[in-house]
Amino acid sequence: MFGNMFSARAWELVWSFRGTFLLGFWHTLLTSILAIAMSLALGLIFGLMSSGTKTSLKAVARVYVEFIQNTPLLLQICFLYYALSFSGHGIGILASGIISIGLYHGAYMSEVFRAGIQSIPKGQFESAEAQGFGYVGMMRYIILPQTVKVVLPPMTNQIVNLIKNTSVLYIIGGTDLISNTYSFVTGVNTGGAYGPAYLVCGALFFVMCYPLSRAATIWETSLKKRDQMSAAKE
């Protein structure tokens, strides 16, 4: 009825195969960290491109964002993985996952950065230029530090989505947390312990994601409060 949720034997089985879950957890964590790094780098580059003044760069960033955001990640990972495998350039499941997840969330991050940069008043750009800053110096020392507060909450929400989206690895036969859980509950020798296994898997995801989404909410609330206070002052 409850998938052996209250069966001691099922819990013992999960405990004796804890290595499977820990390995999956580690792979999910590793994929997430590398994909986060990639998505932040891509997001910054394309965010700068789309908030700049060069029309050609803006168009390139637009195409990237629209194309990635309007097709499913699952399709993108299948495309990347099979295109590389069938052409004899396979790079492995984990690397395919990191690249496609990084590319996918890079598009979302770039929108986050773009919104952040565009929230900075024009006067900041003009005075930075008047002070003799070049483009890189202006972004590095004047503009980007001011965007941090605006960018942080949506960026953290994107990171939470990214961690959840590592579950796409399942379709290409990954060994991440959710794939390992599924092979555990359907395995010949280990099958049947659905309740405990799914609970453990869910709990591990929750442990990774909840602190981040909680932090995002807190930052967002404090940002709103400060906006209201500064609005009241004016």
Add this chain to the structure above:
Amino acid sequence: MDEWSASFHILSMGPIWAYIIKGTVFTLVISVTAIALSLVFSSVLALVRNYATAPQYKPLYLAAVWYIEIFRNTPLLLWIFIATVFCPVPDAFGHPLFGLTSVETKMLFKAAVALTLFETACIAEIIRGGLNAVPKGQFETAYTQGFGVVGTMYHIILPQAFRHVVPTLLSQIITTVKDSSFLANVATIELMSRVRKIMSTAGMYNGTGTINVSDVFVLYGTAAAIYFVIDFSLSLLVRHIQKKRGTI
């Protein structure tokens, strides 16, 4: 070059297109159903989480908070797996329907339940954002006009909250259409899974006997184009609404 023309040959087959288009229809139907049901459940959740703060409603409030937090912080695929094991299926979905086998209709029901449960949590947070934007005076005025709590929420507060979040809700439909591709992990019903299935037997259709890299481009390219047309038109609609509002 022969491989490419062989791959495009797959797309010239009528039954293949019928199969793909049926999958697209299922994708749309699953997404729209999940969103429609989620809107109802999530409105209740959002109202409870925002306004049921009095001590006597504490259990309700906590249930809403935990529901939202648990579903927001775990992946959809986990809930699809859980639904395939635990979700009971009513008899109406226990037999062949819409050209699917009875196994597939059961899966369709379970997957739709999982998607609805998951999207409910996402949409509840969106609606909460809308509720927070409704000025407090609206409540007070409604009460003085003789509206009860339910009447106030249904006639005064929710309509205004929804108006605020229409663009975000439409964006959530884009997300749901994309999320529905996760069903490809458990059943062959919607677009993504059907293209995958054609892909796995592409050697039979393209006449070369093997699956070539050109098949990957042609088949997944077709799926990407279909998803893109659906989602991009929605995102144009979102932008149109936002622009119109910006000028008011």
